[in-house]
Amino acid sequence: xxxxxxxxxxxxxxxxxxxxxxxxxxxxxxxxxxxxxxxxxxxxxxxxxxxxxxxxxxxxxxxxxxxxxxxxxxxxxxxxxxxxxxxxxxxxxxxxxxxxxxxxxxxxxxxxxxxxxxxxxxxxxxxxxxxxxxxxxxxxxxxxxxxxxxxxxxxxxxxxxxxxxxxxxxxxxxxxxxxxxxxxx
Numbered sequence: 088x089x090x091x092x093x094x095x096x097x098x099x100x101x102x103x104x105x106x107x108x109x110x111x112x113x114x115x116x117x118x119x120x121x122x123x124x125x126x127x128x129x130x131x132x133x134x135x136x137x138x139x140x141x142x143x144x145x146x147x148x149x150x151x152x153x154x155x156x157x158x159x160x161x162x163x164x165x166x167x168x169x170x171x172x173x174x175x176x177x178x179x180x181x182x183x184x185x186x187x188x189x190x191x192x193x194x195x196x197x198x199x200x201x202x203x204x205x206x207x208x209x210x211x212x213x214x215x216x217x218x219x220x221x222x223x224x225x226x227x228x229x230x231x232x233x234x235x236x237x238x239x240x241x242x243x244x245x246x247x248x249x250x251x252x253x254x255x256x257x258x259x260x261x262x263x264x265x266x267x268x269x270x271x272x
Contacts, residue, residue, distance in 0.1 A: 110261050113140020117198060120225055120267070121145060125195040128152040130188065130216070131202030135164035135177070141198070142168065142176040151177045154189060188212070190219035197226045201263070203243055204235045213250035217270050226252065226268040229260055240264040 117137060121127055123146035129138045132153040141151045153164045161179040168174040180189040185208075190197075197216050206212045216226050228247070230240055244254050244266050252268035 108136070111136070111200075113137045114144065116229075116260060117141055117196070117227065118144055120196050120227060121149075122195070124148040126150045126152070126191075126193055128154060128190055128194050128197040128216075128219070130154045130182075130190075130197060130199045131156075131205070132164055132179075133160050135160075135167050137198055137200055138164055138177055139167060139171060139173060141196075142173040145176060147176065149176060152180055152190065152194075153177050154180045154182050156182050156184065188215045188219070190215065192219055193221045194219045195221055195224050197224070198229075199226070200229045201231045201234075203228050204230055204239065209243065209246055210250060213247050213252070217251050220270045222270070224270050226270075227257075227265065228268060229263045229265040232262055232264050235264060237264070240266075 113136065117140055121141060121144040125145045126149065127141050127145060129135075129141055129151060132138045132155050135153055138151050138153040145151060153161065155161050158181060161181060164177065164179050165174065168177045182188055197220065203209065220226065228243065230243070247266070247268050248254055251271045253271050255267045255269070257265040257267055
């Protein structure tokens, strides 16, 4: 049975296309938070729109963990990474519903772009991401403003704070609500 909140793989092409690359330029959005050599995670990576940008940002010595529930999304990431010569920087990992995320400790930066609203166990998800972050690590959460209203987004931020994150609101990501979370302590 399909995951009840999951955007189907066949719909991904509607928002992972050349127009989106103009609207949501990965380098502009994640570039300020990622450095060469970092280990980063693109959680709910879809077809890899941000995974590829993250791979460029971490450089040849960095690593991107592209994580998704859907095998077809991960296959698309692998194809796109190979086509762009970035396959050595990107490792795809399949997540499983109701199981811990396949995240190692020491992540410098994690991204959840337009997907947190699809997670049924938000509190557990946030705790897992927090625990995977290196000291000083950051987690960028971006939600689509058309699907996630202000009240729901504020609730997500409150849950993140309860999970042990400090929160800095971000603006300037089109059609989105965004917050940069930093592991407290």
